[in-house]
Amino acid sequence: MKHLLLKLEPLIWLLFGQGILLGTVLLTPWVLVVGLAIPLGIVPADALSYERATALGSHIIGRVILLGLIALPLWKGAHHMRHTLIDFGGAERDAWVAPLLYLLAALGSLLAVVAVVRI
Amino acid sequence: MSRSAHPRAMAASKPGSTRTAPPQLPDRFPFGGRYLAYTLFDLTGILYLLLGLSVLCAVWSLGSGEAVWNGALERHRSIFYLGFHGIALAALIFVGIRFFAFFPKAQPPRVGRVKPPPKPVILAALYGLWIGVTACMTIVLAGGIF
Numbered sequence: 001m002k003h004l005l006l007k008l009e010p011l012i013w014l015l016f017g018q019g020i021l022l023g024t025v026l027l028t029p030w031v032l033v034v035g036l037a038i039p040l041g042i043v044p045a046d047a048l049s050y051e052r053a054t055a056l057g058s059h060i061i062g063r064v065i066l067l068g069l070i071a072l073p074l075w076k077g078a079h080h081m082r083h084t085l086i087d088f089g090g091a092e093r094d095a096w097v098a099p100l101l102y103l104l105a106a107l108g109s110l111l112a113v114v115a116v117v118r119i
Numbered sequence: 120m121s122r123s124a125h126p127r128a129m130a131a132s133k134p135g136s137t138r139t140a141p142p143q144l145p146d147r148f149p150f151g152g153r154y155l156a157y158t159l160f161d162l163t164g165i166l167y168l169l170l171g172l173s174v175l176c177a178v179w180s181l182g183s184g185e186a187v188w189n190g191a192l193e194r195h196r197s198i199f200y201l202g203f204h205g206i207a208l209a210a211l212i213f214v215g216i217r218f219f220a221f222f223p224k225a226q227p228p229r230v231g232r233v234k235p236p237p238k239p240v241i242l243a244a245l246y247g248l249w250i251g252v253t254a255c256m257t258i259v260l261a262g263g264i265f
Binding site: 003006007009019020021023024025026027028029030031032033034035036037038039040043044045046047048050052053054055056057065066069070071072073074076077078079080081083084087088104105108111112115116118119 | 160175188
């Protein structure tokens with residue numbers, strides 16, 4: 001497993017980096033509108049009515065953005081959590097913590113593909 | 120026909136004979152002095168993981184029909200979700216500012232014969248991208264266009 005993780009490290013770092021850069025860029029408007037403005041009534045809920053949300057989400061650009069919105073933060077989160085746990089608890093547990101976190105990110109990414117396809 | 124080498128193929132087969140002190144955590148770790156920003160940056164990983172899963176749930180509910188989607192939007196009105204998204208927004212701004220400050224320093228001196236642009240140009244591009252995408256997506260999600 002350690003050998004495999006070392007081989008995958010360039011890919012994991014790429015996804016981690018894009019998770020910080022693109023994840024932050026894409027999540028900011030999502031949190032602003034879907035997480036705060038609509039629930040607080042600043043933006044009318046009709047803005048993301050089922051019909052409109054489906055139309056936006058089923059467009060090819062919408063699907064790509066939604067996929068990035070889900071998958072990239074998962075990889076950023078998994079990699080950063082791995083290093084936080086190393087910082088706080090040492091590297092002894094890394095042999096099972098790292099595969100578990102990356103498996104979660106990979107599974108989430110796979111589910112993200114399914115989720116955007118079924119809109 | 121050759122195959123790729125083991126990533127640690129060039130590592131020493133056993134530790135060197137020089138005695139070294141065991142690794143120790145710095146006195147001020149994790150929340151003192153400069154370690155505070157470092158630790159907070161690390162801890163944003165939890166929020167990003169939760170945000171990714173939260174968006175996954177929302178998108179999944181969109182594909183599950185109108186009633187489920189409306190239920191998901193309704194859940195976002197709870198104080199728990201509002202608090203979570205408030206903290207998440209603060210974390211996103213913190214990560215953006217910190218990462219964009221790192222970015223110019225992380226550039227190689229040259230890529231082939233091309234030198235990276237000066238720091239102010241890189242920063243302007245990054246902040247321009249962030250503000251531009253945020254403005255466009257906010258307008259689209261809020262129903263301003265399309």
